[in-house]
Amino acid sequence: MPGMENFDAIRPYRDDEVPAVLARLARDRDLRRAMAQFLFPRTTRTLPAFGRLAASGLLRRQASRLQTVAQVQTLLSGYMETLIEQTILELQVSGLERLVLGEPYLFISTHRDIIMDTGLINFAIHRAGHDTSRIAIGDNLLDRAYAADLMRLNKSFVIERSVTGAKAVYQSLQRTSAFIRASLEASESVWIAQREGRSKDGLDRTDPAVIKMLALAWRDEVADLGDLCTRIKVTPVAITYELDPGAARKARELCIREAEGKYDKPEGEDLISIVEGMLGFKGRVHLHFGAPAAGPFDSAEGLAEAIDQEIVAGLKVFPTHVAAAQRLGLPELPASAPENAEVDDAFAQQIAACPDAQRPYLFQQYANLIRNKQRFREALE
Numbered sequence: 427m428p429g430m431e432n433f434d435a436i437r438p439y440r441d442d443e444v445p446a447v448l449a450r451l452a453r454d455r456d457l458r459r460a461m462a463q464f465l466f467p468r469t470t471r472t473l474p475a476f477g478r479l480a481a482s483g484l485l486r487r488q489a490s491r492l493q494t495v496a497q498v499q500t501l502l503s504g505y506m507e508t509l510i511e512q513t514i515l516e517l518q519v520s521g522l523e524r525l526v527l528g529e530p531y532l533f534i535s536t537h538r539d540i541i542m543d544t545g546l547i548n549f550a551i552h553r554a555g556h557d558t559s560r561i562a563i564g565d566n567l568l569d570r571a572y573a574a575d576l577m578r579l580n581k582s583f584v585i586e587r588s589v590t591g592a593k594a595v596y597q598s599l600q601r602t603s604a605f606i607r608a609s610l611e612a613s614e615s616v617w618i619a620q621r622e623g624r625s626k627d628g629l630d631r632t633d634p635a636v637i638k639m640l641a642l643a644w645r646d647e648v649a650d651l652g653d654l655c656t657r658i659k660v661t662p663v664a665i666t667y668e669l670d671p672g673a674a675r676k677a678r679e680l681c682i683r684e685a686e687g688k689y690d691k692p693e694g695e696d697l698i699s700i701v702e703g704m705l706g707f708k709g710r711v712h713l714h715f716g717a718p719a720a721g722p723f724d725s726a727e728g729l730a731e732a733i734d735q736e737i738v739a740g741l742k743v744f745p746t747h748v749a750a751a752q753r754l755g756l757p758e759l760p761a762s763a764p765e766n767a768e769v770d771d772a773f774a775q776q777i778a779a780c781p782d783a784q785r786p787y788l789f790q791q792y793a794n795l796i797r798n799k800q801r802f803r804e805a806l807e
Contacts, residue, residue, distance in 0.1 A: 432601075432604075433583075433601065433604075433605045433608070435584070436583050436584040436585075436586065436601065436602070436605060437578075437583050437605065438495070438560060438578050438579075438580075438581045438582060438583055439495065439575075439578045439579055440495070441493070441494040441495055441496075444492060444493060444494055444495060444497075444498065444579065445489070445492075445493060447575050447578075447579060448485075448488070448489035448492055448579075449489055450575065451485060451489065451572055451575055451576070452482065452485040452486045452489045454571065454572045454575075456570055456571075456572055457481075457485070457572035457576075458478045458481045458482045458485065459478055459481075460572075460697070461481035461484070461485065462474070462477035462478045462480065462481040463477070464701065465480075465481060465484070466480055466481065488501070495579065495581065498579050498580065499548075499552075499558055499580065499581070502580060503549065503552060506545050506546075506548075506549045507549070509542075509545075509704055509705075510546075510549070513671075513704075513705060513706060513707055513708050514708050514709070514710070514711050515668075515708075515709055515710050515766065515768065515769070516710045516711070517546070517550075517710075517711050517713065518710065518711070518712045518713065518742075519550045519712075519713045519714075519715075520712070520713070520714045520715070520740070521714050521715030521716060521717075521740070522550065522551070522554050522715055524661075524715055524716075524717060524718070525551065525554070525556060525661075525715060527555055527556060528613065529613075529659065530609070530610045530612075530613045530614055530615045530616075530658075530659070531559070531615045531616075531659045531661045531718070532606070532610060532615070532616050532618070532640070532658050532659060532660050532661060533547060533559055533615065533616065533617040533618070533661050533663050534617075534618055534619075534620050534632065534636070534660060534661070534662055534663065534733055535547065535617065535619065535620060535662070535663035535664070535665055535737070536619075536620060536625060536630045536663070536664055536665050536666075536737060536741075537619035537620060537621070537623070537624050537625055538624055538625055538665065538667060538670055538672075539624070539667070539670070539671075539672065539703040540567065540624065540696065540699055540700050540703060541700050541703060541704055542703050542704060542708075543619075543665055544559075544561045544617050546665065546711065546713055547559065547617060547663060547665075547713065548561075548617075550713055551615075556615070557613075557614070557615065558581060558615075559581070559614070559615035559616055559617045560581045560582070560583055560609050560614055560615070560616045560617070561577075561580070561581055561582040561583070561616075561617050562582070562583060562585050562602075562606075562616070562617060562618040562619070563577055563582045563583070563584065563585065564584075564585045564587045564622070564623075565584050565585065565586055565587055565588050566587055566588065566696070567696050568584065569696075573697075583602075583605060583609075585598075585602055586598040586601070586602070587622070599639045599642060600642050600643070602639060603639055603640055603641070603642035603643040604642075604643045606618070606640060606643065607643035607644065610658055618636065618640075619636075620632040620633065620636065620733065620734075620737070621633035621636060622636075624676075626676040626679060626680055626791070627676075627680060627787075627790060627791060627794060628790055628791035628792060628793070628794030628795055629794045629797070629798065630664075630734070630737060630738065630741070630795075630798060631730075631734060632730035632731075632733045632734050632737075633730065634725075634726035634727045634729075634730045635726075636730075637651065637726035637729050637730055638726045640654075640660075641654055641726070644657065650721070650722065650723065650724065651721065651723040651724075651725070651726065651728070651729045652720075652721020652722035652723045653721070655718070655719045655720055655721050655723070655729070656720075656721070659718040660718055660719040660729070660733070661715060661716065661717075661718045661719075662716035662717075662719070662733045662736040662737045662740070663713070663714065663715055663716065663737070663740075664712075664713075664714040664716065664736075664737045664738070664739075664740030664741045665711070665712070665713055665714075666711065666712040666713075666714075666741045666742040666744065666795070667708050667709070667711055668708065668709030668710045668711065668744040668745075668746050668763075668766075668769055669706075669707060669708050669709040669746060669769060669772055669773060669776070670708070670791060670792075671702050671703055671705070671706020671707065671708060672699055672702050672703050672706070673776060673788055673791050673792070674776060674779060674780045674784070674788060675695075675698075675699060675702065676787070676791060677780055677784040677785070677787035677788040677791065678781075678784055678787075679691075680784075680787040681783055681784045681787050707772050709744065709746070709766065709768075709769040709772065709773075710744060710763060710766070710769070712741075712742035714740030714741070714742075715740075716736035716737065716739070716740050717736060719732050719733060719736070734802070735802055738798045738799055738801075738802045739802070741795055741798065741799065742762055742763065743759050743760070743761050743762050743763075743795065743796060743799070744761060744762075744763050744769075745761045745763065745764075745765045745766070745769070745770070746769065746773050746792050747759075747761070747792045747793065747795045747796055748760070748761045748796070749773065749792070750788075750789040750790070750791075750792035750793040751792075751793040751796045753785075753789045753793075754786065754789050754790065754793050756793055756796065756797065757796075757800065758796065759796050759799060759800070776788070
């Protein structure tokens with residue numbers, strides 16, 4: 427990985443590091459416990475020691491077989507395919523024809539799920555013959571050593587959100603931008619969310635601060651952001667879930683935050699959200715690769731708005747979004763897919779399990795997709 431020496435603290439692992447990292451993971455007690463609960467839930471509930479032993483054996487066998495990042499990704503691709511088969515009725519992909527084989531892209535997407543967003547994007551592009559992208563992930567998700575190892579084995583690099591102080595924050599932003607540039611110049615595509623953290627209210631908006639961070643590594647070489655977009659392919663990606671398995675948890679957080687002015691995340695909630703998002707039923711999912719952004723742009727806000735327009739245009743209106751808009755008394759758009767009895771039943775269960783006070787926050791996560799589309803439609807008229 428030429429030119430990566432200055433990024434050792436944040437970069438993905440190299441092939442030569444894979445065996446040692448896997449051996450370390452095979453010895454990690456927290457990972458063995460988590461894998462036992464994930465892979466052998468019934469056994470682990472009744473015979474926890476046996477469940478951990480089975481997980482440990484599986485880890486050791488995998489560690490002995492995998493020698494490169496590509497082999498790790500091939501293994502994970504198989505797991506992703508199984509997850510898609512078990513939790514998604516239909517995965518629809520559009521816009522892939524815009525991607526040229528061998529070209530690196532800077533994917534900026536909606537962010538609703540910690541793992542599945544990037545997992546689905548990489549699954550789709552890999553299946554189409556492209557190399558998978560490197561993935562930006564916040565260090566708030568890496569509080570356990572095994573989590574950091576697993577993510578960095580899967581081509582993730584670390585966004586240092588925990589740093590404090592103006593100088594340290596700026597240095598972190600510079601390092602992230604420089605790493606993204608080095609990756610693109612090494613013909614490695616990169617994924618980054620359109621804003622920090624997941625969209626919990628369903629309003630998919632690109633934060634201009636993300637654009638400003640990206641531009642730092644080119645600030646002395648480009649006249650404006652339009653010029654930057656001629657050098658790198660800033661490619662919006664819209665991901666639409668018919669059902670969000672984590673919607674109720676997000677509704678609870680939003681409700682508490684509004685009532686109390688803050689939300690103190692319990693320890694381990696991110697891991698719960700990851701498992702919930704992976705294993706939960708999602709109905710149909712639509713993945714749309716938009717056209718790379720093209721200027722002129724006179725500000726980060728202008729480029730962010732252009733990305734948003736492309737993303738919102740690519741979002742799909744499912745019956746769940748229409749139903750939520752009806753519940754909130756909002757103007758509706760016609761669904762672009764027929765109703766599905768299995769989804770209807772799962773959505774009804776999600777609503778029934780949500781406390782009354784939190785339901786408006788549940789509905790807005792779905793209905794705000796329609797709000798987004800109406801806003802941009804009116805802006806273009």
